[in-house]
Every structure is written in structure tokens, then in C-alpha cells.
Amino acid sequence: MSRFSWVLLILLLILAISQLWTMGNRDAPSWTRCKENLLIQTITGSCTLREGLQSDNIEKDSNS
Numbered sequence: 001m002s003r004f005s006w007v008l009l010i011l012l013l014i015l016a017i018s019q020l021w022t023m024g025n026r027d028a029p030s031w032t033r034c035k036e037n038l039l040i041q042t043i044t045g046s047c048t049l050r051e052g053l054q055s056d057n058i059e060k061d062s063n064s
Helices: 003-023 038-044 051-063
Strands: none
Touching: none
């Protein structure tokens, strides 16, 4: 392998490891909380919460 290939491989590995590291510290994106796919959400603006998230929101609302 040439020197450029090694440098590119190392940079890609660093990027992949950093993405995996930060994924563990984040919440799920807001669009994954809906039953509809992202395209339907964008076009219609509707969002039906998934069943597990509905009970979580009810508990959070009752605690506040």
C-alpha cells in the first residue's frame, strides 16, 4: 500500500471510532420517535409517537 492509502485508512479509522464513541452519549434523534418515516413526516408534518414513548411522556408530564 502506498503512503497515501495508509494515511487515508488511519483517518477513516479515527473518524469511525470517534463516531462510535459519541453515539453512546446521545439520545435518539427526534424523528426516530415517530411511527411515520422521515419523508412522510417532512411532507405532512404529522408524528404519531411510538407506544413505548407515549407512556414515558405521560410519566414525565405527571412528575412535573
